[in-house]
Amino acid sequence: MNAFYAQSGGVTAVINASACGVIETARKNKNKIGKVYAGRNGIIGALTEDLIDTSKESAASIAALRHTPSGAFGSCRFKLKSLEQNRREYERLIEVFKAHNIGYFFYNGGGDSADTCLKVSQLSETMDYPIKAIHIPKTVDNDLPITDNCPGFGSVAKYIAISTQEASFDVASMAKTSTKVFIIEVMGRHAGWIAAAGGLASTRDNPIPILILFPEVEFDQKKFLARVDAMVKKHGYCTVVVSEGVHWPDGRFLADTGLKDAFGHAQLGGAATVIAGMIQAELGLKNHWAVADYLQRAARHIASRTDVNMAYAMGKAAVQFALKGHNSVMPTVDRLSNKPFKWKVGMAPLNKVANVEKMMPDNFITKDGYGITQKCRNYLEPLIKGEDYPPYKDGMPKYVRMKAIAAPKKLPAFKL
Amino acid sequence: MNAFYAQSGGVTAVINASACGVIETARKNKNKIGKVYAGRNGIIGALTEDLIDTSKESAASIAALRHTPSGAFGSCRFKLKSLEQNRREYERLIEVFKAHNIGYFFYNGGGDSADTCLKVSQLSETMDYPIKAIHIPKTVDNDLPITDNCPGFGSVAKYIAISTQEASFDVASMAKTSTKVFIIEVMGRHAGWIAAAGGLASTRDNPIPILILFPEVEFDQKKFLARVDAMVKKHGYCTVVVSEGVHWPDGRFLADTGLKDAFGHAQLGGAATVIAGMIQAELGLKNHWAVADYLQRAARHIASRTDVNMAYAMGKAAVQFALKGHNSVMPTVDRLSNKPFKWKVGMAPLNKVANVEKMMPDNFITKDGYGITQKCRNYLEPLIKGEDYPPYKDGMPKYVRMKAIAAPKKLPAFKL
Structure with a gap:
């Protein structure tokens, strides 16, 4: 079985670290996962059968994703409508998945993307196509529920x-x-x-x-x-x-x-x-x-080491969850303690994540409305801890670009 | 003899590295330079006799200036008028210098500051007060003449x-x-x-x-x-x-x-x-x-190592020049070669520096007006080379603040 991975919504300094986690973990499980196809420009790549064959990228290039900002495979702002409203798009997804033997779906995004991932995970039952769909949290806005925080x-x-x-x-x-x-x-x-x-x-x-x-x-x-x-x-x-x-x-x-x-x-x-x-x-x-x-x-040049580690861990956990047979879930950061800061990877059901926006707790803002409370500091401080500098060449960071070679198409074109 | 040091005009990520160069070099020459007084808020500190006694700062604090952005002693936008127009201010400077036994004047700034420094250097002759005035180049705008580039x-x-x-x-x-x-x-x-x-x-x-x-x-x-x-x-x-x-x-x-x-x-x-x-x-x-x-x-967090080194070197050279008896000069960066990049400290007479603005050469801009030429790249690339990260604590840079204790005043107040 092959896997599909896509980046969705606004990008971050560390979303590629999640991509790195997904691809490196998949490569370590070659007996179970064949190829990882990355959607060019997110879910659009799946619909248009524009699948970047990540097996054509060197181990060094994939490793360099960990320190490269932006969405290396292209992201998009494109929301799949509901199954009822647009069965055509879901049927197309299944056609593409079938044509390329895709059994794992990894979707790296925020609240809207969690909703899309949830719908894809339901294909399994409602449209009789076996797929494990895992959402990988990502947002600079930090507004996903359940997880302690969002990579980015x-x-x-x-x-x-x-x-x-x-x-x-x-x-x-x-x-x-x-x-x-x-x-x-x-x-x-x-x-x-x-x-x-x-x-x-x-x-x-x-x-x-x-x-x-x-x-x-x-x-x-x-x-x-x-x-x-x-x-x-x-x-x-x-x-x-x-x-x-x-x-x-x-x-x-x-x-x-x-x-x-x-x-x-x-x-x-x-x-x-x-x-x-x-x-x-x-x-x-x-x-x-x-x-x-x-x-x-x-600003990957001054990324938080904690954040980079979490982003990588979320990508890695997504693959591990899928291999264990989970579907319709999202790995989470579960905070165990503030001082010393300890956390572990947890798991949230996607139907509890999709379309829920996590606001700041009232007790994070000072009474006068212009400052942060000690509680807020205690929450934030561990998240910015540690530096994780990219390598440099001649004064500039060595960020990587993918070769981004598409897998040969097997299906007729699809109009978005 | 004591020394006076002041920061002038818009600050930079590395102007404190020049301050560090001045103070550390002066401390190495205790037999010749007594105290280094820093003007609080630039030349205003001299006029108001608000002299920060840098001998009260620890060696560790002074060393930390090298990686701390902004003007640690306070800068100002304040232009001394010409001697003819405002003899009162120059007489006040001499009063303050005399009261605190100041024989060296180090002024860290851009074009306007070079002009002020030039005027102070002339006090020696026109007003019969012995002083060595050295200008230390600083500007983000890179518009000082003669020097290859300006620290900052x-x-x-x-x-x-x-x-x-x-x-x-x-x-x-x-x-x-x-x-x-x-x-x-x-x-x-x-x-x-x-x-x-x-x-x-x-x-x-x-x-x-x-x-x-x-x-x-x-x-x-x-x-x-x-x-x-x-x-x-x-x-x-x-x-x-x-x-x-x-x-x-x-x-x-x-x-x-x-x-x-x-x-x-x-x-x-x-x-x-x-x-x-x-x-x-x-x-x-x-x-x-x-x-x-x-x-x-x-943005000291991503300062150029080349720039930091140059800023320090300019401060150090200023003190060395003064000790050798130079007056009315500015240390410069003299570029010897591009690849490999080599430079040495030179010296420019202040009357060739003051009030001269160095514009970009025409052949640095592409013919269409929207890009930089290879010549421009060759000039710029060495200047951004190398990283010089500050130390961090709990995710934040460890920037230093001075104790900034003023020397006791000896003179009546002066109205600016």
């Missing part, structure tokens, strides 16, 4: 914590005659996990005045500006970590500026620019702002 | 090259169904050195379709959009590195959007948002944008 998140958290600390050092040293407030915008449309990581920038050794704007907390302009003003008066400067998902009491995102550009089109937002504008206009404080965007989720 | 630049260049490569990997893997263009805005108001570093993201092993928008090249919207369109059609995606200094043919910055926010105030710009807006509006291509801002110049 720890590295973003480390990047945001370090970048926020470094930029805060910068503004602190300039504040006397120049910039007083530094603003950094981070990802997280609904849940403030990444914004919370900005709070880690302030440590016992290097305390930094930080205000965090969470999507979970309604934005109160007057209160916020008063806090900025007070912090600058007390410390000479402050840093604001703003989640892209921060919204006004009426639910509108701050990033939705309502501005028009020279062409009459809506100006693309950026919550940071809005915050910067109001600090300048209302408080007259010189400020600088940064938007980390893809830099944060691609 | 190599680390920004490395950060931008790596970040651009990582984000390009990200967009490449998503391009099939999602984002097609990634835009990153970098510093550089007049000279495109940092933007040029974005070109290093594309390597032989990992070629990436990149368009660079330099401040040196007039922005031609139609031509630019046609290039983006062609690149996306050919490669499926592309990356745009835009300098904050990019301007329209009439000289207006792109970042000057002319927009008003909800309060009627001018919307803070960001050239990246303007580029993103036009790509969306005119080409209908989904895009993402990032603004690196302070993150790029504070």
